Amino acid sequence: MARQGFEFSREEVLTDFNFLTDFFKNEFIFSDLTPEQQVEETLDYFGSRGVVICLDREEARYTLSASGLKELAYFANLLYNYLESYWIVFRSIKYLQKKPRSEKEFLKRIQSIGHKLHKLGEVERAEALSESTFQNALKLFGEKGIVLKKAPEGKGATTFSRPTDEDAKELYGRQLARFLRR
Numbered sequence: 001m002a003r004q005g006f007e008f009s010r011e012e013v014l015t016d017f018n019f020l021t022d023f024f025k026n027e028f029i030f031s032d033l034t035p036e037q038q039v040e041e042t043l044d045y046f047g048s049r050g051v052v053i054c055l056d057r058e059e060a061r062y063t064l065s066a067s068g069l070k071e072l073a074y075f076a077n078l079l080y081n082y083l084e085s086y087w088i089v090f091r092s093i094k095y096l097q098k099k100p101r102s103e104k105e106f107l108k109r110i111q112s113i114g115h116k117l118h119k120l121g122e123v124e125r126a127e128a129l130s131e132s133t134f135q136n137a138l139k140l141f142g143e144k145g146i147v148l149k150k151a152p153e154g155k156g157a158t159t160f161s162r163p164t165d166e167d168a169k170e171l172y173g174r175q176l177a178r179f180l181r182r
Contacts, residue, residue: 010060014039019175026136027082084128087176088114089137093147093162100161110134144168
């Protein structure tokens with residue numbers, strides 16, 4: 001849950017779940033259950049453990065218990081490295097302003113920016129400096145139009161450049177900031 005406060009609805013959880021499932025499709029293998037079934041089963045499980053308390057079953061409203069806040073922090077921390085990795089790649093896109101860069105050159109620059117952000121304390125975890133996660137982030141950002149990926153014609157290197165439409169970039173930037181609480 002990326003929202004502030006302790007009350008939430010099943011619909012809010014489902015919205016965040018759908019976003020994160022699509023966002024991390026290159027990182028994880030997901031269940032064959034529908035998103036609705038997965039969210040329902042998860043809320044039922046957390047309810048049985050006292051992590052969440054159902055306030056209104058009809059309107060599907062819940063709140064976190066005091067112990068639930070601590071327990072859910074463990075689950076949230078599992079994704080934090082990935083979120084920070086994607087944030088590093090996202091922040092590195094401005095490097096593409098002047099001209100397209102080869103994949104090798106751009107990944108090297110992302111790694112450099114990541115190390116700098118880690119030294120400055122803007123990235124908390126050294127685990128976020130994973131080249132394979134950076135590559136997966138670039139793949140996703142290419143699919144979503146956040147960067148333009150151009151395959152070589154014949155010999156040559158794949159290049160990345162900034163998109164002309166900034167809407168997708170803004171949307172994903174807001175979502176990353178929301179999940180990282182920045």
